[in-house]
Amino acid sequence: MDAQAFTAAIENFNRFYIRLPTLEKLPFTTLSVLDTLAFRGSPMRLTDLTRTEQISQPGITQLVTRLERDGLVERRPDPDDGRAVLVHITEAGRRIGRSRHDDRTRHLIPLLAQLTPEERQVIADALPALTRLAELGRGGS
Numbered sequence: 001m002d003a004q005a006f007t008a009a010i011e012n013f014n015r016f017y018i019r020l021p022t023l024e025k026l027p028f029t030t031l032s033v034l035d036t037l038a039f040r041g042s043p044m045r046l047t048d049l050t051r052t053e054q055i056s057q058p059g060i061t062q063l064v065t066r067l068e069r070d071g072l073v074e075r076r077p078d079p080d081d082g083r084a085v086l087v088h089i090t091e092a093g094r095r096i097g098r099s100r101h102d103d104r105t106r107h108l109i110p111l112l113a114q115l116t117p118e119e120r121q122v123i124a125d126a127l128p129a130l131t132r133l134a135e136l137g138r139g140g141s
Contacts, residue, residue, distance in 0.1 A: 022103040029055065029063060031100065034072060034089060038097045043086035045078065072096065 018028070036052050037044060044052075050060045064087055067073040072093035078084040112120060 017104070020104050020107045022100050026096065029053065029059075030067065030072075031096070033060075033063060033067065034093045034097055037073065037087065037089035038094055043076070043088040045084055045086060047084075049087060067093070 032053055033049060036049065046057070046060055046064065049064070050057050053060060055063070064073060064075065068075060070092075072090055074088045074090055075085045076088060078086050112123075115123075
């Protein structure tokens with residue numbers, strides 16, 4: 001496999017995908033934090049969010065404060081360390097993620113329909129490998 005061609009194709013798709021129109025108009029960093037919390041399925045410390053989101057500690061603190069004010073996350077004491085807090089996504093935060101997923105699906109379905117059956121099959125066949133690649137990238141086994 002040509003790694004440079006693969007990287008270019010993924011980058012090109014990502015540019016298109018992250019810009020798909022959605023009903024929820026929120027900044028990318030907001031959506032990224034909500035997606036991280038929802039995908040992880042468990043609360044996270046601010047320091048862990050700083051690493052995953054690649055923004056500064058003051059930046060993540062300000063962002064989480066705004067998200068908490070908007071009812072999208074909650075901060076709760078860490079039961080294992082009384083000095084730390086854990087950030088939990090709320091149901092309102094999860095709804096935003098589901099809404100964006102549904103919006104993107106609505107935009108992708110007509111585009112997929114324009115592909116040939118063979119092209120659709122190639123994409124379907126690649127899904128397990130792409131899923132595994134994402135897991136490896138997140139540090140999964």
